Amino acid sequence: MRExxxxxxxxxxxxSLIAATWLAPLAVVxxxxxxxxxxxxxxxxxxxxxxxxxxxxxxxxxxxxxAETCAGIRPYMLNSALVTxxxxxxxxxxxxxxxxxxxxxxxxxxxWIYGIVTLGLFLPQQMRLLxxxxxxxxxxxxxxxxxxxxxxxIQGLSFTTLFCRNYYVAxxxxxxxxxxxxxxxxxxIFWRIILPLSPxxxxxxxxxxxxxxxxxxxxxVTFTNGQQQPVTAALIALSAAVADxxxxxxxxxxxxxxxxxxxxxxxxxxxxxVRGLTAGAVK
Amino acid sequence: xxxxxxxxxxxxxxxxxxxxxPEYLMIWVPxxxxxxxxxxxxxxxxxxxxxxxxxxxxxxWVGLRNYTAVLASRNWQIAFDNLLLFGSAFVLLSAVxxxxxxxxxxxxxxxxxxxxxxxLYPLAVxxxxxxxxxxxxxxxxxxxxxxxxxxGWTSFKFDWLxxxxxxxxxxxxxAIWQSSGFAMALFLAGLRSxxxxxxxxxxxxxxxxxxTYWRIILPTLWxxxITVVVVQLQFAISAFDLVxxxxxxxxxxxxxxxxxxxxxxxxxxxxxxxxxxxxxLMLLILLAVLLPYxxxxxxxxxxxxxx
Numbered sequence: 126m127r128e129x130x131x132x133x134x135x136x137x138x139x140x141s142l143i144a145a146t147w148l149a150p151l152a153v154v155x156x157x158x159x160x161x162x163x164x165x166x167x168x169x170x171x172x173x174x175x176x177x178x179x180x181x182x183x184x185x186x187x188x189x190x191x192a193e194t195c196a197g198i199r200p201y202m203l204n205s206a207l208v209t210x211x212x213x214x215x216x217x218x219x220x221x222x223x224x225x226x227x228x229x230x231x232x233x234x235x236x237w238i239y240g241i242v243t244l245g246l247f248l249p250q251q252m253r254l255l256x257x258x259x260x261x262x263x264x265x266x267x268x269x270x271x272x273x274x275x276x277x278x279i280q281g282l283s284f285t286t287l288f289c290r291n292y293y294v295a296x297x298x299x300x301x302x303x304x305x306x307x308x309x310x311x312x313x314i315f316w317r318i319i320l321p322l323s324p325x326x327x328x329x330x331x332x333x334x335x336x337x338x339x340x341x342x343x344x345x346v347t348f349t350n351g352q353q354q355p356v357t358a359a360l361i362a363l364s365a366a367v368a369d370x371x372x373x374x375x376x377x378x379x380x381x382x383x384x385x386x387x388x389x390x391x392x393x394x395x396x397x398x399v400r401g402l403t404a405g406a407v408k
Numbered sequence: 409x410x411x412x413x414x415x416x417x418x419x420x421x422x423x424x425x426x427x428x429x430p431e432y433l434m435i436w437v438p439x440x441x442x443x444x445x446x447x448x449x450x451x452x453x454x455x456x457x458x459x460x461x462x463x464x465x466x467x468x469w470v471g472l473r474n475y476t477a478v479l480a481s482r483n484w485q486i487a488f489d490n491l492l493l494f495g496s497a498f499v500l501l502s503a504v505x506x507x508x509x510x511x512x513x514x515x516x517x518x519x520x521x522x523x524x525x526x527x528l529y530p531l532a533v534x535x536x537x538x539x540x541x542x543x544x545x546x547x548x549x550x551x552x553x554x555x556x557x558x559x560g561w562t563s564f565k566f567d568w569l570x571x572x573x574x575x576x577x578x579x580x581x582x583a584i585w586q587s588s589g590f591a592m593a594l595f596l597a598g599l600r601s602x603x604x605x606x607x608x609x610x611x612x613x614x615x616x617x618x619x620t621y622w623r624i625i626l627p628t629l630w631x632x633x634i635t636v637v638v639v640q641l642q643f644a645i646s647a648f649d650l651v652x653x654x655x656x657x658x659x660x661x662x663x664x665x666x667x668x669x670x671x672x673x674x675x676x677x678x679x680x681x682x683x684x685x686x687x688x689l690m691l692l693i694l695l696a697v698l699l700p701y702x703x704x705x706x707x708x709x710x711x712x713x714x715x
Contacts, residue, residue: 133515140512144526147585150541151529157544169554170544219438226435241443247698248446249646251670251687255456255680256449259465282442311431340534342649343667347675357536361653364540373544380540384533391532395525399593402531 157377158182165373178374185378191362198379200352201359205339206386207270208355212277213334217327219278220285225319227286228293229301230311239290245283250343253280261348268349276348277338284337285330288404292326293319325397332394333401336387356383450691457684465680474685483672484686487664490576491693494665495644497577502584503636506591507629511621513592514599524596528589535586539653542582543569546654572662575655579647579663582654587643591636598632599625631708638701645694666690 157165158181159174187197194200226232227239257276258267266272296319304314345355354362360383363376391398425432457475460468478484509527513520530538545551548567556564568574602625610620648667655663670690674683 133517136512136515136517140517140523143509143512144523147526147530150538150545150585153545154541165550168558169552170547170550171552171555222434223439226439230435232435238439238443241446242439245442245446247642247694248450249667249687249690249694250648251646251667251690252453253445253449254670254674254687255465255684256445256452279438279442279445282438283446286439286442311428311434336532340536342534342536342652343671347671357534357649360536360540364543364653371550373550376540380537384537387532387534388529391529392525395528398532399528402590402593403597 154377154380157373158185158381160374162372162374166371170373181374181378182382184372184375185382189363189367189372189375189379191359191366194352198356198359198363198382201354201356202382204270204349204353205355205357208273208277208345209335209338212274212281212338213331215274215278216281216285216334217330220282220330221289221319221323221327222315223282223286224289224291224293225315226311228290229296229298229319230314239286242283243287245280246287254343254347257344257348268353270349270353272348273344273355276344277334277341281334281338284333288330288333288401289323289326291404292323296322328394329397329401329404332390332397335390336398339387359383453684454688456680457688459681461680461684463678463680470681474681475689478669478673478682478686478689481669483661483664483669484666484689486661487666487669490663490665491645494576494579494583494647495641497580498583498644499637499640501580502588502640503591503633505584505588506593506636507595507633509588509592510595510599513596524592527592530586531589533586535647535649536653538582538586539650542578542585543654546578546581569655570659572659575659575663579651579654582650583644583647586650587640591640594632594636595629598629602628634701634704638697641697642694645690645697666693 153171156172156174157170159177159179160172161178161181164175164178165172185198187199189195189197191201223242227235261267261272261276266275300318301314304318309317339355340357341355342357342361346358346361349355349358360379363379367376456465458469458471459466460470460473513523517523546566546569548554548565548570551566553564553566556566568578606624607620610624615623646667647665648671651657651663651665651668657664657668666686667690670683670686672683673679673686677683
């Protein structure tokens with residue numbers, strides 16, 4: 126191995142220091158999730174577990190009480206899954222079809238409607254809060270998971286259509302033209318030609334949608350309450366519920382559990398995650 | 409792309425229409441739902457902002473009274489000042505942090521992939537989680553200050569979370585931690601796309617690494633910098649979850665931000681007209697950032713096609 130120049134040593138030193146800072150919050154929460162509430166109360170949030178209190182995870186998963194219900198974080202995790210998974214699938218599939226229609230099939234008014242749909246990337250949620258409240262109440266979906274699925278599917282279309290459209294415009298139009306001359310219709314071309322070319326963009330879109338819907342808070346807390354809330358809203362309710370007698374060990378375990386699905390997806394699909402980030406930025 | 413495929417249908421025959429109904433439905437229904445909800449919801453919220461609605465939406469016209477009431481309220485004034493401070497501090501610091509990280513990672517160092525993952529992982533967790541965790545770390549009773557006290561330095565003070573004047577900086581800290589990785593990813597992609605020949609030419613001319621960066625490489629990054637700034641500003645203007653979890657607007661209303669004011673007016677005080685007015689004000693702030701950006705993008709694109 127060749128000798129490291131002092132300049133290189135300095136670079137490694139700085140990078141490691143910053144990396145340690147970035148990892149510290151995660152490390153603190155993981156360590157705390159293994160310390161008992163008493164142990165944390167005696168010292169600070171930052172410390173090494175004296176013995177591993179795995180019981181925090183059991184309590185966080187199915188024990189502690191939010192409001193009057195003592196079922197842990199499990200029902201809220203289930204709510205989040207029941208909202209996130211269908212909304213991700215619907216918005217991705219519909220976005221793929223729409224992106225294909227706008228980029229390759231072309232139809233009267235396509236540029237117009239695509240332009241309006243992509244405005245959804247910028248419109249603040251606050252502009253839609255009241256109308257959604259009224260629409261959901263009128264169709265009887267206020268305080269239901271179905272209502273949240275509907276919202277995230279319709280709003281997600283702005284992102285999924287953009288992602289897929291930008292990917293599909295690179296497909297040579299001759300491919301589509303030839304298929305049409307052979308008599309293939311809209312769906313057959315989508316099924317036989319477009320979908321087989323789509324896995325990379327579908328993975329990017331699914332990861333993006335899953336992460337965003339799972340992490341979403343404002344709609345969850347506005348349109349649902351009590352037992353219907355997603356896990357982000359439940360975490361806030363938990364902090365409020367234990368404000369008098371903090372249970373930092375159990376709360377840390379709950380935070381880890383709530384963050385785990387998106388963290389796992391990030392670890393497994395990091396490359397696609399980053400691609401979604403940059404694609405979303407250069408809209 | 410207008411000359412893509414000559415498939416724009418003419419006026420189709422009736423039988424053709426029936427046969428192709430499924431594809432029309434599949435194309436139009438989702439797109440129309442999305443477009444119609446965007447336009448009608450926006451217009452409806454704007455309309456409500458001019459009505460005397462309180463608990464329920466009512467028709468009527470009060471002119472700009474809701475706007476003047478919101479603008480005159482202490483809540484909004486504090487929120488707006490906070491937005492200016494938080495927005496500029498966060499955007500500037502996260503862009504600088506992201507740029508420094510990108511330059512460091514660009515030095516062909518070992519473990520670049522692992523390091524990149526470390527700087528980006530906060531983007532995968534929710535603002536609620538970030539806010540909760542930082543509220544523990546920054547809480548003087550149980551966080552960093554307590555740790556330092558326990559280690560023996562008892563006069564150490566780091567209590568911004570409960571200090572009215574400094575609390576907004578805790579949000580800046582958490583937001584930088586969460587989203588500098590995003591700036592880093594964009595800057596790194598920009599650094600990697602700088603023409604290697606130009607760099608080599610500069611080195612042959614005797615430019616050192618710092619000079620090469622300062623004079624040759626960094627100037628190529630400014631379009632990316634603008635994108636980073638605009639995206640981060642967009643987040644800052646609508647920031648809600650992070651503040652809700654970290655300070656909940658407190659102590660008092662010291663860390664109030666526009667999105668919290670909107671929520672408070674709409675759902676806690678049931679002043680729908682004023683809440684809608686505050687939401688429209690948020691939209692206007694956002695447009696003040698996005699419209700110049702869109703104009704700039706348009707000019708860039710035209711220049712690129714003419715060149």
